[in-house]
Every structure is written in C-alpha cells, then in structure tokens.
Amino acid sequence: MDNDCMNNIEDRKIIYQLINFAIKHKKIMQNYLDETGVYQAQHRLLMEIFHNQNASQNHIVKSMDVSAATIAVSLKKLEKGGYIKKEMDEVDNRLNKITITEKGKKVVEQSKQIFDSVDGRVFEGFTEEEKLTLFLLLQKLNDNLNSMEDELKSKKERK
Incomplete structure (x- = not known):
C-alpha cells in the first residue's frame, strides 16, 4: 500500500478485514476439523468436557453460554457417537456427570494438532x-x- 492510502484508511475497511479474516479462519478450521468426524458445535462441547471432566449438564450450559436444549441435543449426538459417557451422580440423581471416552480424547488430541498447525500458518512471517x-x-x-x-x-x- 502506498503511504497516502495508509494515512487515510477508513475504519470500515479495517473492520471488513477483521470480519473477512474471521470468516476465512472459521471456514478453514471447519474444513480441517471435519476430518475428526465431529461437527463444529459438538467439537467445542467436546473440548469443554475434556477440560471439565465429570461436569454436569447445567455446568456446561453455564460455562458455554448456550441454551440447555442445544447442549442436550449435542450431548446426545456425542454420546451416540461414542465420544462421551453420561453417568448419574450418586449424590444427586437429577444430575448427570459427563465424561470423555478414549475416542473423544483422540478427537481432542487431533484437534489440538490442527489448531497448532493452523495457528502456525496464520502467523507465518510474523x-x-x-x-x-x-x-x-x-x-x-x-x-x-x-x-x-x-x-x-x-x-x-x-x-
């Protein structure tokens, strides 16, 4: 860019670049994460469960700031896919403790490698x-x- 352009850049052009970056990043990440067999929303949930073993469904809803219905649907799909297990809490039968299975841990590990790889490429030359x-x-x-x-x-x- 020439100097004149740099001195007079419009705010909306900067915001456009930020939005464009976010959209491209999300698309690229989803493309790589599709290889794990877990959808993006489920992936985020799986990561949350990995970091908060034995968390209750209510705890996950609060920590992720997502509706209880959305979490319930995603948990069902993850459980059906063998990525998590739900066990009734011995102290409070109304609560389910949610744990990640070995299959789920493999997806989390694969995902971490994807994040590291993409992050490295994004900041290449910085x-x-x-x-x-x-x-x-x-x-x-x-x-x-x-x-x-x-x-x-x-x-x-x-x-």
Missing part, C-alpha cells in the same frame, strides 16, 4: 513484536466493543 502489537490492538478493539455492549445492556435495563 515477529513476536508484531504478534504482541496485534494482540494489544485487538484487545483495545475488544475493550471498546465491551463498553458498547455494557451501554446497550444498561439501556435495556432502564426500559
């Missing part, structure tokens, strides 16, 4: 300083969005 600068700038953008989100919440609460 110096540590450039990555830190980008991180700090994105954090600043996120802080601005969080502030806007808080304003919207308080507006709704006042109505």
